[in-house]
Amino acid sequence: MSQQPINIQRLSQPVQMPDEIATFSPKVEAEIDRHLAKYPVMRSAILPLMFIVQRERGYLDPPGVSYLAKRLNLRITDIWEVATFYSMLHLKPIGKYHIQVCKTLSCKLLGSDKITQLCVKKLGIKVGEMTADGRFSLSEVECLGSCGTAPMFQINFDYHENLTAEKVDQILESLA
Ligand code: FES
Structure with a gap:
């Protein structure tokens, strides 16, 4: 699986994907594990995991997206495809x-x-x-x-x- 930096042209500003991958507390990792265990196909957990990452980081920032790709064994572009579809998923910081x-x-x-x-x-x-x-x-x-x-x-x-x-x-x- 490639983790090369990419530009996402569909967004208003190109996003350079970093090498950095988000990290979470053991409690959050356990929550993520519980969601992954519910689904026979790992990628089916994409939405619950996205909401957890968004909750923890405020929005789906590039390190959070990289984390999701790694945990779900998907390409970065697979994550962006879903993230750009739903208006309840945020790709940049939102207000209180x-x-x-x-x-x-x-x-x-x-x-x-x-x-x-x-x-x-x-x-x-x-x-x-x-x-x-x-x-x-x-x-x-x-x-x-x-x-x-x-x-x-x-x-x-x-x-x-x-x-x-x-x-x-x-x-x-x-x-x-
Ligand atoms: S048109 Fe359905 S809530 Fe606005």
């Missing part, structure tokens, strides 16, 4: 409060663009960016399965639905 505005049809028709622009204005960042203090990051994502209460966004694991300008203001103020 990660705002994901749904931009799919129901939300779009009911004003998700306006919700995004309110966040942009209030936080002083663009979509895909994080505030300088690391408190907030903002992204737009596909349907979060809450179409009946559009427009909506998710902040970390919480849904905020039937959003209005006033509600967005209140929510962001409460987290500032």
